[in-house]
Each structure stands twice: as structure tokens, then as C-alpha cells.
Amino acid sequence: MACMKLGSKSDAFQRQGQAWFCATGLPSDIIVEVGDMSFHLHKFPLLSRSGVMERLIAEASEEGDEKSCINLPDIPGGPKTFEFVAKFCYGVKLELTASNVVYLRCAAEHLEMTEEHGEGNLISQTETFLNQVVLRNWKDSLRALQTCDDILTYADELQITKRCIESLAMKASTDPNLFGWPITEHGGPMQSPGGSVLWNGISTGARPKNSSIDWWYEDVSTLSFPLYKRLIAVMESRGIRQEVISGSLTSYARKYLPVLNRHQVVNDSSSRLEPVGLGAMVSEEEQRFLLEDIDRLLPMQKGLVPTKFLFGLLRTAMILRASSSCISNLERRIGMQLDQATVEDLLMPNFSYSMETLYNVDCVQRILEHFLAMDQITGGASPCSVDDGQLIGSPSLTPITMVAKLIDGYLAEVAPDVNLKLPKFQALAASVPDYSRPLDDGLYRAIDIYLKSHPWLGESEREQLCRLMDCQKLSLEACTHAAQNERLPLRVVxxxxxxxxxxxxxxxxxxxxxxxxxxxxxxxxxxVAGSSEGxxxxxxxxxxxxxxxxxxxxxxxxxxxxxxxxxxxxxxxxxxxxxxxxxxxxxxxxxxxxxxxxxxxxxxxxxxxxNGNGKNRHGKHKKTFTPDPEA
Known part of the structure; x- marks a missing residue:
């Protein structure tokens, strides 16, 4: 981490319990109370650097107290920051870093440590370090932004938060190849302790080159969510692509929603910065708010987020009892790219209190309706012909054919549930357009499993269920099985x-x-050719x-x-x-x-x-028998 050294005197401060003493050979004539810590200091070094301290000391002297006592309850950063301020006033050696510069800059502003009270005062020193060192470096800008959480009001007033966010957004949206930055690896011998690239031993303030667009995902996930949201908003305003923004949101959600990472080691934090101001998301309420905010930030666009991740968000939203609008948005997002899902994704447990069915069939029904509505808008839902089980028509029909196969597989998985009512099973099966099924083998399999698991169905109910499939679209193997299937109604056979x-x-x-x-x-x-007798x-x-x-x-x-x-x-x-x-x-x-x-x-x-090959010239067949539809 980059730093700047201030002062030249040796450290003369000593701590005894909850008190600090400055051993200069002179007895202290002022006590400054900051929180639960007492600082036994001298008046002149303080009043010569701070306008606030000058006024407070003057007021205490008018009261005639031999040893003035001043209370500073609202100083940004608390006792730790005031310790650095006191050392600066005494000229003691100290280092400005990305971890303490925001606290010191805000404290200096609060104490009015301007150039009127001494050349090279703390305000000018911290401003110079912020602008010329911290904001030019990715890691230092990130660390400085993290420290803004504790004193956000002061940092916002001084535009420090905004400057750090804009610095990060600019660096995340810039292609390092355009500037020919030196190629180094993280933690390599040519990298400075602050994470900046060294060029001939000099820190350039540039981040190491990395060809991957997600190089900054893990770093920004260490921010608290309020700061992270502000960073994402600035990145969007700078024109960063939606898929990059979505990837960062996905990474952030995976880190702080434990349900999404059931098999991941939760306490593995050795390879990353610890989040400042966020902490572990242990509260269900915190997780619910985070999930709903991520849903609002995600662009409503197909293909930006993996389908499996969206299903994970949807399950988490159901577990955490998220708002209905959040759940509806997630269902709509999944519906837009349902053709990319698997049967395993659809098998979402039913988290409702009624527990009518083992799986949430109603949710799948709504997702399918969203897909079909989107398919109608895009013009994908148009008739096509079927030749030997293969679709002939527009390539846009491929997604709906995949969804039809997916729903048939899902129906076969949920069919053994004895609590699954016939109308619900029928409604989901009938929602898939007939033209989207080249073959009805998958649907026949699901119907057969349902009949086997619900032996109490009457003859009329069985016939009603079997009307879902088209016997003309069954393969030879399915026909052979159906002809010997005792569970099917006689007229279907x-x-x-x-x-x-x-x-x-x-x-x-x-x-x-x-x-x-x-x-x-x-x-x-x-x-023509006059073939031979043989x-x-x-x-x-x-x-x-x-x-x-x-x-x-x-x-x-x-x-x-x-x-x-x-x-x-x-x-x-x-x-x-x-x-x-x-x-x-x-x-x-x-x-x-x-x-x-x-x-x-x-x-x-x-x-x-x-008898496959040869020639024949026989007449036509006799007329084929067509059974009565009522039979």
C-alpha cells in the first residue's frame, strides 16, 4: 500500500491504560477527552495547528481553570484518528496510507486545520496524498472507499466518496491494453506492496494487466452494499456493458447469499480483503433486502445472467419470503431464457405452508407462460411441419421445441407425487403448443407414470388425460408399449x-x-443400352x-x-x-x-x-378401415 511520511521527530507518546501522555519534559496543561480515551497534551502545539482547538482552549482559559479539559465527542474516526492528529501537531513521524487518509482528512476538516494555522497543515497534506497517490491506484482507491463507510456523512460532504467511486469506475471501464501497461502478475516480484505496477522500480499507480473482464469483481465485492450500488450506478453511466454489470452483481450475490453457495466453504477469506461495514450476512432480513436490491439492479434482458443462477435466486427468494414483485421479476427473467434450463433446475421444492405438492408446479406454470408470451412477441410461435420426428421450419422454433421436451421431462419427474391433482398436471401439459412436439413419446411417458401413481382415477379421467397426447406422433417403440399397457383406456389402445x-x-x-x-x-x-442376356x-x-x-x-x-x-x-x-x-x-x-x-x-x-429389392406391378390395396371416433 502506498504511503506518505509526515513529521520528523521521534515518537514521544506513551499509553497508560485509557490515557495517552506526551513525554516532552514539560507537564501537560490540557486534557482532551475523545470517547473513552484521555490525551494529556500541551496547548501550544494544538492551537497552532487547529482553529477549533484554538477557540476551545481560549474558552477554557477564560474560565480560569489551571489545567483545561476539552471534550471532542464528534471527531471523525474517534480516539485512533485523534492520536494521529496529535502526533502531527507535535511533528512526530507518521505515515499517511489509504487506510487512514480519509479519517485524517475528515478530522482535519472538522478541526479546521487549514493553511491559516500553519503552512503544510493536515488538510493540504491529506488532499495532496488523496489526489496524487490514492486516487491514481486501484487498490488504494478501493481501500479508501471502504473506510468511508464509518464516516460516510463527513466523506460525502468533502466529495471523497464520489471521487473514490469515479476513480474505480474509470479504471474498471478502461482497457489496460490501450496504455501498454507493464504485464505483471498479482503478488509478483515487480509489484509494489500497494498493488500498483512498478516500472524500473518506480510506482506507476497502474493496476496489473489482466485480460479477463471480471478482474475487478472480487475486489468490489468487499464493499458494503450501499457503496457497491453507488459504484454500479456510476459504471452504468460511464457505458460499461450490461453483461459486465450483470456479472459483477452475480458475483456479489454469490458471496453474500449463503443459500446460493451451499457447498462452498463459508469462512475461506484468506485470499481476499475483508468487507468493511458489511460483515457476515447472518440475518434473513438483511439477505432478503440484498436479494431484492440485486433484482432491481439486474437488467431485464435475456442471456445476461446464467439460468441456473436465476433459479438459485428464485429459490432463495422463496425461502426468505421476498416480495411478490421480486419473485415475479425472477420468474419473468427465467421465462425469457427457459430453453437454457434443465429438468433439475425446474424441480423447485414447494416452500408454501400448505405443502399441497412436493414441487412448486404453479411456479413452473407461470415461468412457462412468460416464455410462451415472449415467444409470441418474437414471432417464434408459428406452425411447422414434422418429418420423421424432425422439425422443418424456422430456426426460431428450436427454443420452443427444447422447452416442450423440458416440460415433458419435468412432468415425468413430478408425476409420482400423489398430491398432484389431475387439473394441474393437465394444465401444464396442455400449455405446450402441439406443434412444438415432433414426437409425443415424452408426454406419453409422463402420462403413464401419472396413471401408475394414481390408480384410483376413473375411466373418464384416464381418457381425459390421454387426450393430451396424439397417438399419431408416437414412435414405434412407444406404440408397442402403449398397445400392451393395461393402464391406458381401451379406446386409446x-x-x-x-x-x-x-x-x-x-x-x-x-x-x-x-x-x-x-x-x-x-x-x-x-x-437404351441393350443389356446382355445375363x-x-x-x-x-x-x-x-x-x-x-x-x-x-x-x-x-x-x-x-x-x-x-x-x-x-x-x-x-x-x-x-x-x-x-x-x-x-x-x-x-x-x-x-x-x-x-x-x-x-x-x-x-x-x-x-x-424382400427388400426388385420390381413389382401389382394393383392398389383394398380400402382401409377407419374406426368410429366414438368407439
Whole structure:
């Protein structure tokens, strides 16, 4: 730390208990009381340097007291500062540093230690040191600003606080590469004790070069929050980028909100300056005020703050019972960048007194609504097409597709909660637009888990829940699982089987089209190039193999249509059959037929793979059966 030496005499002050004595060989003729400390001094050194002391001594002498006693209750810095003032008046050696110059400057102003009472008085000395040394150095400016907390009123009157803040803001917003400052490392051999860079052994007052934009985050986090807020405001006025300001606020919050650093060693302070005037944030009220202020300071802009950190702030706000506006702002911030979140982030415990559910589903619902509203504003919410499970459309649809997958994963995690009501589960699942889900496998998984965890749901409630998913958007694996899922309503299983059959017919039709195109192209090549007899024989053989395969696939399709027709007839009989025993018999029959159908579909797929290439010219299929929507 930079310093300036004052005075030349040896120290003649001695302390005895709560009293200081100046051993000059002459008995003291004045006692100055400062707080709980007494200073036994002499009148002349004091009155020759201070206008206040001159008046007080004169008033005490008029009263006729042999040994004057003066009380100074309001001197900035208290007894410790007055000790330095007294030594300065006696010409004793002392050092001005960044840690004591603010106290001495304010005390000198309070005691009127101007040039009228002696050349090179304490006001001019401290002002010179502040302007020419302290404010030119990052570390010294920071330390001086920290000391302003104890005497903030005096420091503000003398503009010391403002000058320190502006000095720090200017240095934080300046690129050191522009000035070619010498490259040194913190604590290196070429660095002065005050943290300034040494150039040929001379202190330049410049901070060490560091290419990272966050080099000053840890230093300014040692300030009390009122001073820190003032520093941030000045930095913003100087045009420092919002992402840099947000990074500093994030660093400050992580340091003083213990809930955000559950796994961090709290008492590790060996590598940083201790905060002055802030202390440990042990009070919930202090932490709540700090969190609400940080929320007000953070810019409302997407991507400036990590999503995981915002979720941490939101959890902390709920624990500390922060204001509703603070919680709402944090939810809105998260909603703006929900596509960057993970399922683990969304799993926020329910801190309400009612404890209706294990996780705060209502909060996630509000966050999703904020995201969808922002997506509408940015024009991201527009229809798109789906081809083989892949989105085709505007790149702006990617975030909403990620959010749809995120919400489906979250629903699967909260579905086992027996206290999660069906309307709340449905509302969250239905909030995601249909076009944002290329596949409904994730939603089907969440619905299946919910049905398993809530076996008491009635048939109508199960059907209502299953309407959330589109059976046409299930993959082959999901269809296979759903066709054998006893928890699903019967009509949902029938729909799954029907659409699975439809997909099979579509695949077969595609094979026919490829076969016809292949046959035509071979004829064209044969007519143009005049292929050899051996090549023609090979083509005929391949065509025969493909024909056999297609005939076999056609037979399987006919069998599937018959099975579906039989199942429809059985379902229609359900309306006329009464009694539980009759229902059980029909259910058994349907169960056997479903399994038979699944096996047939799988055999047809294997047959298709074995007879993959060749040519065929068969006619169209018979008309496909479409089940009654009411079935």
C-alpha cells in the first residue's frame, strides 16, 4: 500500500491504560477527552495547528481553570484518528496510507486545520496524498472507499466518496491494453506492496494487466452494499456493458447469499480483503433486502445472467419470503431464457405452508407462460411441419421445441407425487403448443407414470388425460408399449393399434411406388443400352423375389384389417352387454386379439426386410378401415 511520511521527530507518546501522555519534559496543561480515551497534551502545539482547538482552549482559559479539559465527542474516526492528529501537531513521524487518509482528512476538516494555522497543515497534506497517490491506484482507491463507510456523512460532504467511486469506475471501464501497461502478475516480484505496477522500480499507480473482464469483481465485492450500488450506478453511466454489470452483481450475490453457495466453504477469506461495514450476512432480513436490491439492479434482458443462477435466486427468494414483485421479476427473467434450463433446475421444492405438492408446479406454470408470451412477441410461435420426428421450419422454433421436451421431462419427474391433482398436471401439459412436439413419446411417458401413481382415477379421467397426447406422433417403440399397457383406456389402445396399422400401410405403399419406379428405370436402361442376356435374367429373378414378398405383405395387411373389424364389432357389443362377467370375457378376447395383431405387424415388418429389392406391378390395396371416433 502506498504511503506518505509526515513529521520528523521521534515518537514521544506513551499509553497508560485509557490515557495517552506526551513525554516532552514539560507537564501537560490540557486534557482532551475523545470517547473513552484521555490525551494529556500541551496547548501550544494544538492551537497552532487547529482553529477549533484554538477557540476551545481560549474558552477554557477564560474560565480560569489551571489545567483545561476539552471534550471532542464528534471527531471523525474517534480516539485512533485523534492520536494521529496529535502526533502531527507535535511533528512526530507518521505515515499517511489509504487506510487512514480519509479519517485524517475528515478530522482535519472538522478541526479546521487549514493553511491559516500553519503552512503544510493536515488538510493540504491529506488532499495532496488523496489526489496524487490514492486516487491514481486501484487498490488504494478501493481501500479508501471502504473506510468511508464509518464516516460516510463527513466523506460525502468533502466529495471523497464520489471521487473514490469515479476513480474505480474509470479504471474498471478502461482497457489496460490501450496504455501498454507493464504485464505483471498479482503478488509478483515487480509489484509494489500497494498493488500498483512498478516500472524500473518506480510506482506507476497502474493496476496489473489482466485480460479477463471480471478482474475487478472480487475486489468490489468487499464493499458494503450501499457503496457497491453507488459504484454500479456510476459504471452504468460511464457505458460499461450490461453483461459486465450483470456479472459483477452475480458475483456479489454469490458471496453474500449463503443459500446460493451451499457447498462452498463459508469462512475461506484468506485470499481476499475483508468487507468493511458489511460483515457476515447472518440475518434473513438483511439477505432478503440484498436479494431484492440485486433484482432491481439486474437488467431485464435475456442471456445476461446464467439460468441456473436465476433459479438459485428464485429459490432463495422463496425461502426468505421476498416480495411478490421480486419473485415475479425472477420468474419473468427465467421465462425469457427457459430453453437454457434443465429438468433439475425446474424441480423447485414447494416452500408454501400448505405443502399441497412436493414441487412448486404453479411456479413452473407461470415461468412457462412468460416464455410462451415472449415467444409470441418474437414471432417464434408459428406452425411447422414434422418429418420423421424432425422439425422443418424456422430456426426460431428450436427454443420452443427444447422447452416442450423440458416440460415433458419435468412432468415425468413430478408425476409420482400423489398430491398432484389431475387439473394441474393437465394444465401444464396442455400449455405446450402441439406443434412444438415432433414426437409425443415424452408426454406419453409422463402420462403413464401419472396413471401408475394414481390408480384410483376413473375411466373418464384416464381418457381425459390421454387426450393430451396424439397417438399419431408416437414412435414405434412407444406404440408397442402403449398397445400392451393395461393402464391406458381401451379406446386409446385401439387408436394406437389403428394408427400403427396405418403407418404400416403407408410404408407398404411407399415400397410399391419405389418398386414401380425401379421397374420403369430398368426398362429404360435396357432399351437404351441393350443389356446382355445375363443381366436380364438377374433382373427377372429379383422381380420374382420382390413379388413374393409383396404378396406376403398384402396377406398380412388383409389379416390386420379383419382383426380390426372384429375388434370394432366386439366394442359395439359392449354397449349392449351388461354385467361384470360379460365385460371381463370381452376384455380377455380383446386382449388376445391385440397381442395377435402386434405379432402380425412384427412378422410383416420382418417379411418386408427379407424382400427388400426388385420390381413389382401389382394393383392398389383394398380400402382401409377407419374406426368410429366414438368407439
Amino acid at each position: 385401439v387408436q394406437v393399434l389403428f394408427f400403427e396399422q396405418l403407418q404400416l400401410r403407408t410404408s407398404i405403399a411407399g415400397c410399391f411406388l419405389v418398386s414401380d419406379n425401379l421397374d420403369g428405370s430398368r426398362q429404360l436402361r435396357s432399351g 443381366g436380364w435374367t438377374t433382373a427377372v429373378r429379383e422381380n420374382q423375389v420382390l413379388k413374393v414378398g409383396m404378396d406376403h405383405m398384402r396377406m398380412r395387411v388383409c389379416e390386420l384389417e379383419k382383426e380390426c373389424l372384429t375388434m370394432r364389432q366386439e366394442i359395439e357389443k359392449l354397449g349392449r352387454v351388461k354385467g361384470s362377467s360379460a365385460w371381463e370375457n370381452v376384455s380377455k378376447k380383446l386382449g388376445l386379439k391385440m397381442k395377435s395383431q402386434m405379432c402380425s405387424a412384427q412378422e410383416g415388418s420382418v417379411s418386408k426386410q427379407k
